[in-house]
Structure formats: structure tokens, C-alpha cells
Amino acid sequence: xxxxxxxxxxxxxxxxRDQIAAEGHMPDLAPTLSYARDLLATMPYDLILLDLGLPDxxxxxxxxxxxxxxxxxxxxxxxxxxxxxERIEGLNAGADDYMVKPFDLAELSxxxxxxxxxxxxxxxxxxxxxxxxxxxxAHAIHGPKGQIDLSQREWIIxxxxxxxxxxxxxxxxxxDQIYAFDSEVESNTIEVYVSRLRKKLGKDVVxxxxxxxxxxxxx
Amino acid sequence: MKIMQSMRGQIAVGVSVMLVVLWLLAVLGSxxxxxxxxxxxxxxxxxxxxxxILPLAVVELIGSDGANGAQRILPIAQHDEKITYVIRDxxxxxxxYSHDADxxxxxxxxxxxxFTTQDHRVFSRSAVSGQYTIQVAEPLTHRQNALxxxxxxxxxxxxxxxxxxxxGVALWVTRALRPLAHLSVALRLxxxxxxxxxxxxxxxxxxxxxxxxxxxxxxxxxxxxxxxxAFAANAAHELRTPIAATLAQTQRLVAESPxxxxxxxxxxxxxxxxxxxxLAEKLMQLxxxxxGAMLGQGPADLVPILQVVLAxxxxxxxxxxxxxLPKGAVPSRLDPDAFAVLARNMIENALVHGTDQPIKVALxxxxxxxxxxxxxxxPPEVLSTLTMxxxxxxxxxxxxxxxxxxxxxxxxxxxxxxVLRSPVANGRGFAVALKLT
Numbered sequence: 001x002x003x004x005x006x007x008x009x010x011x012x013x014x015x016x017r018d019q020i021a022a023e024g025h026m027p028d029l030a031p032t033l034s035y036a037r038d039l040l041a042t043m044p045y046d047l048i049l050l051d052l053g054l055p056d057x058x059x060x061x062x063x064x065x066x067x068x069x070x071x072x073x074x075x076x077x078x079x080x081x082x083x084x085x086e087r088i089e090g091l092n093a094g095a096d097d098y099m100v101k102p103f104d105l106a107e108l109s110x111x112x113x114x115x116x117x118x119x120x121x122x123x124x125x126x127x128x129x130x131x132x133x134x135x136x137x138a139h140a141i142h143g144p145k146g147q148i149d150l151s152q153r154e155w156i157i158x159x160x161x162x163x164x165x166x167x168x169x170x171x172x173x174x175x176d177q178i179y180a181f182d183s184e185v186e187s188n189t190i191e192v193y194v195s196r197l198r199k200k201l202g203k204d205v206v207x208x209x210x211x212x213x214x215x216x217x218x219x
Numbered sequence: 220m221k222i223m224q225s226m227r228g229q230i231a232v233g234v235s236v237m238l239v240v241l242w243l244l245a246v247l248g249s250x251x252x253x254x255x256x257x258x259x260x261x262x263x264x265x266x267x268x269x270x271x272i273l274p275l276a277v278v279e280l281i282g283s284d285g286a287n288g289a290q291r292i293l294p295i296a297q298h299d300e301k302i303t304y305v306i307r308d309x310x311x312x313x314x315x316y317s318h319d320a321d322x323x324x325x326x327x328x329x330x331x332x333x334f335t336t337q338d339h340r341v342f343s344r345s346a347v348s349g350q351y352t353i354q355v356a357e358p359l360t361h362r363q364n365a366l367x368x369x370x371x372x373x374x375x376x377x378x379x380x381x382x383x384x385x386x387g388v389a390l391w392v393t394r395a396l397r398p399l400a401h402l403s404v405a406l407r408l409x410x411x412x413x414x415x416x417x418x419x420x421x422x423x424x425x426x427x428x429x430x431x432x433x434x435x436x437x438x439x440x441x442x443x444x445x446x447x448x449a450f451a452a453n454a455a456h457e458l459r460t461p462i463a464a465t466l467a468q469t470q471r472l473v474a475e476s477p478x479x480x481x482x483x484x485x486x487x488x489x490x491x492x493x494x495x496x497x498l499a500e501k502l503m504q505l506x507x508x509x510x511g512a513m514l515g516q517g518p519a520d521l522v523p524i525l526q527v528v529l530a531x532x533x534x535x536x537x538x539x540x541x542x543x544l545p546k547g548a549v550p551s552r553l554d555p556d557a558f559a560v561l562a563r564n565m566i567e568n569a570l571v572h573g574t575d576q577p578i579k580v581a582l583x584x585x586x587x588x589x590x591x592x593x594x595x596x597x598p599p600e601v602l603s604t605l606t607m608x609x610x611x612x613x614x615x616x617x618x619x620x621x622x623x624x625x626x627x628x629x630x631x632x633x634x635x636x637x638v639l640r641s642p643v644a645n646g647r648g649f650a651v652a653l654k655l656t
Contacts, residue, residue, distance in 0.1 A: 011464030
């Protein structure tokens with residue numbers, strides 16, 4: 001997933017960004033709300049991690065403005081504000097989850113995954129796809145011959161398709177998932193990883209729709 | 220005496236006692252004056268009587284031969300003689316006396332004027348160059364009776380007036396002190412945590428300074444408490460971010476380090492940081508709880524607050540909590556954030572110190588919040604210390620030792636007590652409950 005992390009504390013922001021990246025997501029770190037707005041204007045995000053007390057404004061106002069514009073991007077609030085009334089205010093403003101600092105990075109990863117699953121329409125982290133049993137939370141796949149290991153980028157592409165079952169996912173959408181905002185993308189990279197996925201999971205696991213993109217199939 | 224404990228009673232009794240004393244003093248003074256006046260009047264009457272009888276007696280004695288000795292004057296009609304008299308000659312021999320005269324009263328000769336015997340007042344007057352002397356006597360009891368009846372007549376109204384005065388004073392004092400009673404009731408009904416200003420528009424001028432002083436004091440207290448609360452909240456907020464950053468960086472260090480002593484050391488630091496974070500959190504909550512001011516801006520429904528708290532616990536303690544919440548709202552004066560802290564600490568306490576049996580969390584429609592967990596029975600002497608800081612039940616206690624102290628602080632701020640029970644059933648269990656409305 002491409003995740004926008006809005007956090008002004010560099011120590012915390014960098015650690016969270018590294019954790020998210022290690023989980024296979026593509027994080028962008030914005031230390032201010034204005035920088036976050038610029039990023040949002042340029043790039044669609046699958047999830048926003050939002051601090052509340054920011055140098056150029058309050059996160060709740062940012063969230064309300066986002067929802068007022070019709071954005072349905074899931075938002076998780078990460079804040080030092082622990083009062084229950086602030087939490088309820090955050091959830092009422094349109095947040096999907098609320099974590100109070102200090103938090104455990106493993107719990108953050110689990111909650112990010114849970115929010116992503118909710119938005120994909122299947123809150124259950126265990127998915128069965130043909131003969132494959134997939135644990136989204138553990139990033140584990142079991143096939144008829146045992147566990148199947150995927151590389152980080154293979155997993156990102158597979159998860160992007162799993163989150164949109166039956167839908168066409170364009171090549172550029174997958175590229176956005178894989179690469180950091182300022183990285184360059186080679187023209188045949190996606191095809192290479194799709195090919196590796198077919199080899200590991202079965203040739204029918206990814207359907208190619210020429211000129212349109214890819215769709216999850218049944219191996 | 221209960222009546223003397225109230226200002227109303229003190230004023231009523233004080234005024235009445237003063238009235239009685241002043242009245243008695245007035246009666247006493249009057250009695251002295253009246254006694255003098257009575258004596259003067261009776262003496263004048265006695266003198267007038269003697270001087271009126273003496274010429275008549277002299278005429279009668281001169282006309283008689285005096286051979287028959289002392290002559291007793293018989294009454295025209297039978298009656299009790301109040302004033303008696305005797306007529307003596309120059310040698311003091313009694314020539315004539317009134318019909319009821321007791322001659323023992325007239326046992327001595329005297330010069331003109333008054334004298335007093337043990338029980339009579341006597342007037343003497345001579346005539347015809349001392350040839351005849353009259354002595355007129357009147358019993359002192361006449362004067363004493365007159366004085367007693369006069370004084371009694373002055374005291375009787377006091378007996379009637381005293382209860383009326385007491386009643387009137389009590390009634391008047393009650394009316395006069397009504398604004399003070401209103402002020403007293405307003406202060407009593409405010410409660411320990413209500414620091415809003417008193418608003419009593421029709422207060423007497425004497426009480427207005429009290430109202431102003433009380434309002435100034437409450438405003439000052441409110442500012443102090445608010446500053447304390449803000450400090451606790453700000454300190455907690457300011458501490459959280461650096462702790463979060465340090466913890467997150469340490470966790471990344473653990474994740475990125477190869478297996479070995481460095482990684483083990485990083486894991487130890489991570490554990491200590493988590494402990495520090497929990498302790499800092501609890502200390503801030505304790506500071507907030509013991510700072511008082513647990514009342515919110517107005518009544519707030521506790522049910523959605525508890526639902527959010529339970530949702531938090533549901534992630535980490537799946538299936539361990541059995542909640543019983545009412546269908547309707549449970550409004551309470553308790554600050555919603557304080558309730559969340561209270562509920563979280565009570566549930567955490569049950570999770571840490573209970574066995575793996577389900578924890579029962581209940582909020583009743585009448586506003587009683589309770590948490591019960593399974594555990595061996597806690598002895599009464601231990602139970603009574605559990606709300607003290609850094610007290611843990613048993614050696615296996617792994618909590619901060621502050622959870623129930625925080626809950627008790629919040630309970631005190633609300634004006635209620637935290638009720639601890641153990642055993643709950645079958646010789647086992649621990650339950651803590653608190654009335655929140």
C-alpha cells in the first residue's frame with residue numbers, strides 16, 4: 001500500500017516510515033500539513049497516518065477537510081492526545097482508527113493491515129484462493145506443497161490484486177504501490193514480477209487484460 | 220443542646236434571657252420605689268387617722284369622770300379592725316383603746332412621730348400639752364401584702380410575654396436569617412468539585428462580601444486546579460512523543476540488528492522503555508486523579524465512553540471481557556475522560572491480577588460501574604491497602620501498583636468511595652464497584 005505518514009517528530013516519523021517500508025508498503029513522510037496536501041494533490045494514497053498536533057495546523061481540521069472533499073482514503077490517527085473525548089472527536093471526524101503514543105510498531109502494523117482489509121471489503125485476514133491459503137496479517141501463503149515465499153515486491157503486487165478481487169488494477173496503480181514517490185520505474189518491471197508470481201502461485205493467479213491492466217484469477 | 224448550635228436558637232434564647240433579666244431588674248427597681256411610696260401613703264393615712272381620732276377621744280375623756288379605768292371603744296358593727304389605737308394620759312396609763320387593739324403592741328410610751336415594732340407601724344401624737352397621747356398602730360403585713368400584690372401584678376405579664384417573645388423572636392430571626400440559610404444551602408449543595416460561582420441575587424448587604432469572597436476563593440481554586448490539570452495533561456502529552464520516538468527507534472533497532480548481544484541489549488532497552496512509558500502514563504493519571512475537579516461541564520452519557528474503552532481492550536484481551544451495558548443512556552456528572560481513565564485502570568487491574576477466567580465489566584442503569592475477576596480470596600487486611608499507591612495484591616502482582624489508587628482518586632473527586640470486595644463467590648474473586656451518578 002502507498003501510505004502517507006504525517007508526523008512532525010523526525011525521530012518517530014523515521015522509525016514509523018522504516019517500519020511501514022519493512023512491512024512492504026510504500027510510505028511518504030510529511031512533516032507538515034501543507035506538505036501532506038501537496039503530496040495528496042499529486043498521488044493517491046491507500047492509507048493516511050495522521051498526527052494531530054502539527055506545526056501548521058490541527059490534524060482533526062485536516063481530516064474534516066479531507067472528508068468534506070469526499071475522500072474515502074482510510075485515516076489512522078497517531079497522537080499523543082490520550083483523552084477519550086479527543087478520540088471520539090477524531091473518530092467522529094472520519095478517522096478509521098486511533099492510536100495513542102507511545103505505541104508498539106508491531107501493533108501499528110497489525111492495525112494498518114486491519115484497516116486495509118476493512119477497506120478491501122474483507123476484514124478477515126485469512127483468504128482462500130483456490131488451493132492457496134493466504135494469511136494477510138502474517139504475509140504467509142500455503143499451497144498444496146507447503147509454504148510459498150514471496151519477495152517483498154511480489155507480495156505488494158499480489159496484495160494489491162487481493163484487495164480488489166474481480167476488479168482490474170492498472171499497471172500504473174501497481175507501479176504506485178511498488179515504488180517510492182521519487183523512484184524511477186523501469187517499463188517491464190511489473191511484467192517481470194507478475195511472471196514470477198505465476199511461476200510460484202500458478203499461471204492463472206494473475207490475469208492480464210491487454211492495454212487495461214491485471215486482475216486476480218483463480219490458480 | 221441542639222438549639223444552641225444554630226444562630227437562630229442562640230439569638231432567640233439570648234434575646235429572651237436578656238428580656239427576662241431586664242424585666243426582673245425593672246420589677247426590682249420598681250418594687251423599691253413602690254415600697255417607699257406605699258410606706259409614705261400608709262404612714263400619711265396612719266397619721267391622719269391618729270390626728271382625727273385624738274380630738275374626738277380627748278373631748279370624750281374630758282366629759283367622762285375616768286373612774287372606770289381603760290375604756291374599750293365598742294364597734295358600731297362587727298368587723299376586723301385594721302388600724303388599732305390607744306389613748307394614754309400624761310403618765311402613760313391607757314385611758315381608751317379600740318375594740319381589737321392588742322395592748323402588747325402598745326407596750327411602750329413614745330414621743331410624737333412614727334416607730335416600728337416587730338410587726339406593726341405605730342404613730343404617736345400628743346395633745347393638750349401632753350395630757351393625752353394617741354398611739355395608732357397598723358400591722359406591717361398590710362404594707363407587705365400591698366407590695367407583694369403589686370410586684371406580682373408586674374411579674375404575671377412576663378410569664379405570658381416570655382413564650383410569646385420567644386416565639387416572636389424565633390419567627391423574626393428565621394425571617395431575618397433566611398438569606399443566610401439560602402447561602403448555606405447553596406454552599407452545601409455545591410459539592411466538593413463544583414467551583415462555579417455562587418449566584419444569589421437577593422442577598423442581604425452583610426452577606427454579599429461573604430458571597431464575593433467565596434466566589435473569589437473558588438475562582439482561584441479553579442484556576443489552580445485547572446493549571447494542575449493542564450500541567451498533568453501537557454506533561455503527559457509532551458512526554459509521550461519522545462518516549463514514542465525512542466521506543467519506535469529501539470524497535471527498529473531490534474528488527475534490524477542481527478541476532479547476538481547487541482540485539483539482546485536492544486530488546487532489554489525496549490522492555491524498559493515500555494515500562495517507563497506505562498509508569499509515566501500512570502503517574503500522570505494519578506496526578507490528574509488526585510488533583511480533584513472530576514466533574515465535567517455537564518452530565519455526559521457513560522455508555523459510549525465505556526464502549527470505546529472496551530473496544531481498546533478487545534484487541535489485546537479477546538474473549539476475556541464479558542461486558543454488561545444498559546440499553547439506555549447513563550448520564551453522569553463525572554468527566555468523560557476521567558471515567559475512561561477509571562474504567563481502563565479497573566479493567567487493567569482485573570486483567571493483570573485475575574486468572575484467565577472472564578472478567579465481568581458492568582454498568583447499571585442507575586450508574587453503578589463494577590469490574591469483577593476471578594482470583595484467590597484477598598485477606599481483609601490486604602484488601603484495605605489496595606487503593607494505596609504502589610500496593611499490589613500478592614507477590615505475583617506485575618502491575619504498576621497505581622491502578623486502584625488512580626481509581627480511588629477519581630472516586631474521591633466525585634465524592635464517592637471505591638467499594639472493594641473479596642471473596643465475591645465460592646470463596647474466590649475480587650470485585651471493585653463505584654457509584655457514578
